[in-house]
């Protein structure tokens with residue numbers, strides 16, 4: 001192939017119809033001085049995300065019941081230096097301050113979660129009015145500041161009193177009842193719900209690997225059953241919200257699907273990435289968006305496959321208003337002449353990652369997350385429900401936290417997200433993880449993901465450089 005000259009390069013750009021059509025019109029005078037901005041569609045929803053157990057604290061206050069994360073974090077050796085979410089960011093008391101942080105960014109949306117055992121201390125049965133009131137206060141504070149709340153019903157803090165946790169089908173039913181209760185109580189002021197957050201984390205990492213609460217290591221058949229109860233809970237949650245919420249309430253889920261990026265952007269590898277996406281997410285997102293388990297998954301698991309009752313798959317496949325994707329890290333695939341048609345490439349030891357050892361940096365992951373899911377399942381809307389990274393943040397003598405590594409991570413991801421939006425994929429919003437440093441599960445307070453620094457001794461919040469950058473990005477509606 002001939003090397004592109006400046007002239008032929010210009011032609012090939014003009015020949016890319018969608019991307020070129022989306023570029024803002026610039027006058028020739030401007031053109032020489034102003035670089036083209038990587039703009040997002042008008043009305044794109046910028047925001048931040050958090051989760052209840054990671055920020056609220058007040059674990060014992062106002063009638064909150066214990067969750068499996070309280071028990072787990074209080075068990076010797078389960079979390080970094082025994083860190084717990086007892087106090088966390090104390091957002092239970094400081095929520096107005098946290099809404100101010102959002103307001104200062106000019107965020108349009110906020111993704112927060114509800115602690116199930118704060119509103120239903122036993123998981124089922126008698127509600128706790130004081131717990132519910134807390135969420136009404138938070139939501140009202142957001143709305144008074146023109147910030148739209150997006151509420152996750154389950155972000156891992158399962159009520160401890162539900163017997164056998166996700167091993168029991170009854171827990172999926174209990175989740176449906178809890179979802180119905182929240183829909184009745186809050187849908188006058190919350191119009192968007194996510195059922196569950198990240199199936200693989202509250203099933204596999206919790207019941208197979210043992211890294212998260214309740215810290216079990218079950219066999220394959222039991223783990224598949226736990227997974228089934230997870231997706232069933234999601235489906236029951238969707239139905240409960242549809243049946244009990246005010247008209248116009250919308251529902252989806254927040255899922256960290258494994259994202260497969262083609263190692264080379266060529267037809268055969270792009271197709272391999274699609275195959276890998278379907279197969280690689282078979283127990284979770286594929287089941288939810290297709291309403292069935294793939295034959296290949298059932299065959300592979302054989303006698304260990306989940307026991308499915310009549311009607312389950314229809315519930316699991318309940319239609320959604322949007323799909324939320326939590327995006328952190330890529331897998332790379334290439335086409336292969338094998339029955340599967342693809343292979344996942346192992347990572348070299350030099351592959352860059354952030355302080356969280358699992359958080360490999362490959363910003364194109366966010367483009368392929370949106371594109372693969374859109375191409376395979378055509379959801380009406382997609383939100384990036386989490387994206388962000390840990391970094392070794394240091395407060396300098398002048399008080400500044402110059403998290404240029406996080407800024408690099410975020411900026412590059414947004415450039416690839418902008419590509420997805422400009423090609424017409426239906427990505428409607430972005431929730432940065434996270435508004436502020438918080439309790440990072442088994443890593444305790446040793447890993448910081450916030451764009452605001454939290455001094456956990458004083459609870460003082462300080463914007464990091466990335467908060468300034470994110471504010472500029474939101475203001476320009478384009479990557480700053």
Ligand code: PNW
Pocket residue numbers: 051054197198201256326328358386433440441449
């Ligand atoms: C997500 N992994 O968790 C969660 O939704 C958040 O609560 C969490 O704080 C955030 O990402 C950062 O970790 C994950 O090991 C935890 O691959 C672990 C993994 C992925 C996501």
